[in-house]
Amino acid sequence: MSSELPTPAGQVGDEIETVRVEDEMEQSYIDYAMSVIAGRALPDVRDGLKPVHRRILYAMHEAGITSNSGHRKSSSIVGDTMGNFHPHGDSAIYDTLVRMAQDFSMRYPLVDGQGNFGSVDGDPAAAMRYTESRMAPIAEELLADIEKDTVDFEPNYDDRLEEPAVLPSAIPNLLVNGSSGIAVGMSTNVPPHNLSEVIDAAIHLLENPDATVTDLMEFVPGPDFPTGATIVGKNAIKQAYETGRGRLRVRANYEIEERPKGDRIILTALPYQQNKSKLVERIADMVNEGDLEGVRDLRDESDRDGIRVVIELKRGANTDIVENRLLESVLERTFGVINLALVDGNPEVLTLKEMLDHYLDHRREVVRRRSEHDLAEAEDRAHILEGRLLALEHAEDVVELIRNSADRDAAKAALQAEYDFSQAQAQHVVRMQLGSLTSLERSEIESEYEDVKARIERLQTILEDESELREVIKSELQAQKETYGDERRTSIIEADGEVTDEDLIPQEDVLITLSEEDYIKRVPMDEFSAQHRGGKGIIGADLKEGDQIATAFPARTHDTLLCFTDAGQVYRLKAYQVPEMSRTARGTSAINLLELDGDEDITAVVATRDIDEDQYLTMVTRDGYVKRTPAADFENILSTGIIATRLEDGDELVDVVITDDESQIVIGTRGGRAIRFPETDVRAMGRTARGVRGINLEPGDAVAGVTAVRPTDDRYLLTVTENGYGKRTRLSEYRAQSRNGKGLMDIKTGERNGPVATLRTVSEGDHVIAMSEAGQITRMPVEEISAIGRNTKGVLVMRVEATDRLAGVSIFRPMTETEA
CATH class of the missing domain: 3.90.199.10 (Topoisomerase II, domain 5)
Known part of the structure; x- marks a missing residue:
């Protein structure tokens, strides 16, 4: 049988197309699916x-x-x-x-x-x-x-x-309110978030387009559900933000009230989208079926003020067992994150950064188009006002010309011919009332014209300057935050038994070395056994030609390292993130661990287990400037770093110590002088401040280092010079002065000693790590170094070659068995 269909009389045969049923069904289903996806089921990434x-x-x-x-x-x-x-x-x-x-x-x-x-x-x-x-x-x-x-x-x-x-959409609604829906073959489930946090993240991304998801999570730690509750597990949140998919455990909030007649478990918040009535029914069923023992009464006392479900336990019931049974069965739910939204009409699974990027692109377009619209209106208004002002300049002639015209059209034509008015201007002048010719009216028109011209200039700046456009978006987002922002409702905790990277790293003493070309590594401290002073030490790094050791400092693997650069930036790094290598290895480039600029070098590192909010980071520059900044200002250090201090041209950051508002600061210079003064002589300043002068340097002198001591501290000040000589002197021999003085003579430098390399505070039982620029390292008990007075030459601490010099010393106290 022929597949050709006969051509009906009176019709054109090529208007009929023969297709396979399978092909037509396939294409029709695809069209239907895309219609449902784009037209009904999925949110647009731009307005959510x-x-x-x-x-x-x-x-x-x-x-x-x-x-x-x-x-x-x-x-x-x-x-x-x-x-x-x-x-x-x-x-x-x-x-x-x-x-x-x-x-x-x-x-x-x-x-x-x-x-x-x-x-x-x-x-x-x-x-x-x-x-x-x-x-x-x-x-x-x-x-x-x-x-x-x-x-x-x-x-x-x-x-x-x-x-x-x-x-x-002046607010990032997709993230703020979330969305859920089922399309053909796909579904979306975007969780809601806190508006203030999302806007802070959007502003940060606007200013730092290269920010990572990890950076954005400093502002958006996780979803914020309208019903509150608690998200269990931070790793799951990070996975959802980085991939667009994840499974979050959401737990009801509850408190345990201890009572003589039996404890009570009181539910105060439920997981998002959980039906309270069904939850209470489920608990009751568990009690009736014998799956939950020890419950005496169950009541729903919720009202308009909030959730309150009371579970009363029998006297002697094991509260922990009941609590765990409830958590396993009814008090936790899984929220499956699927960040699926339409991007240019196509469904895409999006990361946190991608959702914010698309929203900001939308706002750029909105602000640009709005500015173009307002500019056109402003230019039209300016054009009319220019015509009015011209008419007022020739008021008598204009009135006479209009009076002598046959009709309005003739008057408009005459105005255009006589004064070169546009049609719009002539139309407006003809319609003007005589009251508009007063001097007061003229003043108002001139004022309005100046305002309109200023608005035109502002709108043109916004359209021509991308940075101005960003500032408009930023200010409008900030206004939305101030108007609608509120506190977070959902708390976030680590999962019970959740293993983090840190849990897998043993706590141990390590030595971290850093070269001038920013090669960094960590070596177990056990690799360096204690020796007597005056030795040459052992090789601590096989440096590349032209490189030399900049610093070496002890730390523990779980310590946080705050890395300060000569450009005044600070970066954060965990000690265990520094690769562990052999004693003679060169190390890895710090660029692999920190997002340093090409010409940025690390000049100071602070290793700390924890910094309290009431402490300060006190920084000293080579030219003698000192600055204290609250530690709270460094809580959110991004992977790209943040500004720690502002430096003048030619100056650089030398050293940083942690202080607590009750310390005294001791600054030592390369020329052998030292000054001691209360840290409160330096007022607390923001991260972008330069600081104040801490010591009045002699010509050609420079700061070598800084340490912090207590006013009643009678430990020792250890000073070591570049030629390997040093001494320790009681701190009581350094009287406190006012800042910006010349200080006291600390150590004789001269030809034998060379300039001061650094100074540190030490106690009995401490160990000293001395390192040379060529990579030699020696470790010794501090008691090996003689305790003598100020203004002396000291003794040989480390023997260095004529072509080498001491880079500095670090102090550490060996970890005890209970700390390990």
């Missing part, structure tokens, strides 16, 4: 809304149902939305409207509802004819400036009207 949400808000906007208007029957809003924009049934529209009004479903509800809109117990909302709605104030921010050609419009379903393809 599905079409039904967007259409409801736009219908309310068009009807004037704003936060300042009265509430309107929900049925009226549903009818307008369905009739004009969303022909998919009133129940689907009303269900969406209800959810946008529920404060237990939306982190920041977009609809202000009046009436019964359901409950956390799963109670349904009243029928739409009984409830009333209007936009919440924050919803208006999604529509702000929509009338200024900020977004594209498209025809509605029957081509009668136009609707926005996306809303301008």
Whole structure:
């Protein structure tokens, strides 16, 4: 049988196309799937809304149902939305409207509802004819400036009207309110977040486009659910943010109240989207079925002020067992994160950074288009005002010309011919009233014209300068944060038994060496056995030609290293992240561990287990400037580093110590002088400050190092010179002075000793690590170094070659067995 179809009489044969049924079904299904994906089920990454949400808000906007208007029957809003924009049934529209009004479903509800809109117990909302709605104030921010050609419009379903393809969205709504939906073959489940945190992250990304997900998590530690509760496990959050997919354990908040008649477990917050009524029923079923023993009573005492479910235990019941059983069965739920959204109409699974990037791109477009719209209006207004001012300059002649004209058209033509008015200007002048010719009116027009010209200049700057555009976006985001920002509701804890990288690293003493070309490594301290002073030491690093040791310092593997550079930046690194290598290895480039700029070198490192918020980082520069900055200012050090201090040209950071507002500072110079003064002589300053002068240096002298001591401290000050000589002297021999003095003579430098390499505070029992620039390292008990007075030459600490010199010394106290 022929597959050719006969050509009907009176028709053209090539209008009929023969296709295989399988091919047609496949293509039709793909078209249907994409229609559902793009038209109904998935949110747009730019405004975080599905079409039904967007259409409801736009219908309310068009009807004037704003936060300042009265509430309107929900049925009226549903009818307008369905009739004009969303022909998919009133129940689907009303269900969406209800959810946008529920404060237990939306982190920041977009609809202000009046009436019964359901409950956390799963109670349904009243029928739409009984409830009333209007936009919440924050919803208006999604529509702000929509009338200024900020977004594209498209025809509605029957081509009668136009609707926005996306809303301008002055807030990052996709992350803030989240979204969930099921499409054909895919689904999305974006968790809600705290608006203040998301905006802080967006602003940081705006200023630092190369920021990583880890950097952004300094601002957004995790989702923030409207029902509060607790997320268990930080690793799962990081995975979800880095890959766009993850599974979060969300646990109910509860407290245990101890009572003589039996303890009580009181639930105060439930996991997101958990039905409270069903949870209580499930606990009751467990008790009745014998799966949960020890429960005497179960009551739901929740009210409008919050969740309160009381579980009373029997006298003598093991509270820990009941608690664990509840956690295993009902008090934890899994929230599956799928950050799937439409990007340019195509579904994509997005990381935290990608979602913020797409949102910021959208805001750039919105602000640019708004500025272009406002600029066109301002230029039009300036053009009219220029015509009015010109007419006022020739007021009598203009009035006479209009009076002598046959009609308005003739008057406009005469004005255009006589004064070179444009058609718009002539039209406006002809319509002017005589009252506009007063001097007061002229002053007002001139003032308005100046304002309009300034606005034009500002708008042109925004459009021409990318940095100005960024500042506008930043200031508008900051304004949204100040208006709508609130405290986080969901807490985040480590998972029980969750193994972190640090848990797998044994705590041990190590020596970390750093060369001038920023090669870094760590070596177990056991590799360096204690010796007598005056020895040459052993090889501590096989340096490349032209390189030399800059510093070597002891640490413990779990210590945090704050790495300060000559450019005034500070970076953070865990000691165990420094690769462990053999004693003679060269090390790895610090660029592999820290995002250093090409011409940036590390000049000071502080190793610490923990820094309290009431402590300070006290920094000293080569030219004698000292600065104290609160440790709290360094809590959020990004992988790209942050500014630690501002340096003048030619100056560089030499040394950093931790102080506590009760310490005294001792600064030593290369010329052998030392000054001691209270740290409170230096007021606390911000990270970007330069500091004040700590010591008045002699010409040609420079700072060698700094240490912190207590006012009553009578330990020793150890001073070591570049030629390997040194001494320790009682701190009581260094009287306290005012800062910016010349100090006291500490050690004789001269030809034998050479300039001072560094100084440190030491106690009996400490060990001294001395290292030379060529890589020789020696370790000795501090008692090996003689205790003598000030202004002496000292004794040989480490024998260095004529072509070598001492790079510095570090102090450590060997770890005890209980600390290991």
